[in-house]
Amino acid sequence: MEKTANELMQAKDYIAHYYFVYGNKVLGAILIMVAGGLVARWAGKFVQRWLDGKHLEPPIKTLIVRVLRLLIVGLTLVIALDEFGVPITTLVAGISVAGVGIGLAMQGVLGNLVAGLTIIFTKPFRVTEYIEIHGIHGTVTQIELFSTTLSHADRSRVIIPNRKIVGEILHNYGTIRQLDLSVGVAYDTNVPEAIALIRDILKQNPRILKDVAPGVGVTLLGDSAITIAVKPWVAVPDYGAAQGEIYQAILDQFRVRKIDIPFPQRDIRLSNGVVSGPALAHSEN
Numbered sequence: 001m002e003k004t005a006n007e008l009m010q011a012k013d014y015i016a017h018y019y020f021v022y023g024n025k026v027l028g029a030i031l032i033m034v035a036g037g038l039v040a041r042w043a044g045k046f047v048q049r050w051l052d053g054k055h056l057e058p059p060i061k062t063l064i065v066r067v068l069r070l071l072i073v074g075l076t077l078v079i080a081l082d083e084f085g086v087p088i089t090t091l092v093a094g095i096s097v098a099g100v101g102i103g104l105a106m107q108g109v110l111g112n113l114v115a116g117l118t119i120i121f122t123k124p125f126r127v128t129e130y131i132e133i134h135g136i137h138g139t140v141t142q143i144e145l146f147s148t149t150l151s152h153a154d155r156s157r158v159i160i161p162n163r164k165i166v167g168e169i170l171h172n173y174g175t176i177r178q179l180d181l182s183v184g185v186a187y188d189t190n191v192p193e194a195i196a197l198i199r200d201i202l203k204q205n206p207r208i209l210k211d212v213a214p215g216v217g218v219t220l221l222g223d224s225a226i227t228i229a230v231k232p233w234v235a236v237p238d239y240g241a242a243q244g245e246i247y248q249a250i251l252d253q254f255r256v257r258k259i260d261i262p263f264p265q266r267d268i269r270l271s272n273g274v275v276s277g278p279a280l281a282h283s284e285n
Contacts, residue, residue, distance in 0.1 A: 033076055039076075044068060059127075066145075113162075116148075128141075131171060133160070133169070138151050145162075176212070178232070182227050182228065184222065185261060186261075189226065197254075199216055201246065207235070
C-alpha cells in the first residue's frame with residue numbers, strides 16, 4: 001500500500017510538472033491552430049469571390065483556393081509546433097525522409113495529381129464539353145486534381161483517374177455533336193425531291209442547329225435502295241431525342257408524299273435456268 005501511494009504521488013508530481021511547463025504552450029498551440037483554420041477559411045472565401053469575377057476555368061479557381069488554404073494551414077501548424085517546443089529543423093528533416101517513402105507508396109495518387117495539373121493548365125477539354133476516351137464518353141461535369149467526372153447519357157456518372165486521360169487519344173466533341181442517320185428510297189424515286197423534303201424536315205426541327213449546315217446527300221447505291229445520308233448538328237443534350245424525332249418525321253412525310261422505302265429483294269435462279277422472280281424479301285432492321 002505504501003509503495004502504491006508513493007507511485008501515485010510521483011504520477012501527480014509528474015502531471016503537475018508537465019502542466020506547469022507545457023500547459024500554457026499546449027493551450028497556445030491549440031489557439032494558434034484554431035485561429036489559423038478560421039483565417040484559412042475566411043481567406044479561401046475571399047479569394048473565391050474575387051476569382052468569380054475573373055475569366056478563369058473553374059478547376060483553376062478551385063486549385064488556387066485550395067493551395068492558399070493549405071499554405072495557411074501549413075504555416076499555422078509550423079508556428080504551433082514551434083510554440084510547443086518542437087525543433088522545426090529536425091521536423092523538416094524527418095518529414096523529408098518520410099516523404100520519400102510516402103511518395104513511393106503513393107505513386108498512383110501523385111500520378112493523378114500531376115495529370116490533373118496538366119489537364120487544368122493545358123485545357124484539352126473544359127466543363128460542359130462532350131468527350132470520349134478509352135471507349136467511355138460523356139459530358140464533363142467536374143475536373144478535380146485527382147479525377148475527372150463525366151455525366152453519361154443514362155444519367156450515371158463516370159469518374160476517370162486523371163492519369164488515365166493524359167497521354168491517351170482523346171476525342172473532344174465540344175458542346176455539339178453530329179447525327180449519323182440514313183434512309184433508303186426506291187430507285188424510281190425523285191431523289192432531289194426526297195433530299196429537299198429531308199432538308200425541310202431538318203429546318204422545322206427546333207433541336208437542329210441552324211448555324212451549321214447539315215449534310216444531306218446520296219451515300220450508297222445498294223442492291224434494293226438508294227441510301228441518303230442525313231447528318232445534322234445538334235447540341236449534346238439533344239443528341240438522343242433528335243435522332244428519334246427526325247426518323248419519325250421522315251417516315252411520316254415519306255408516307256404522305258408516297259415515297260417508297262423498299263424492302264431488300266433477291267432473285268433466285270434455279271440450276272435448270274428457270275428464273276423464279278423475286279422469291280425472297282425481308283425487311284431491314
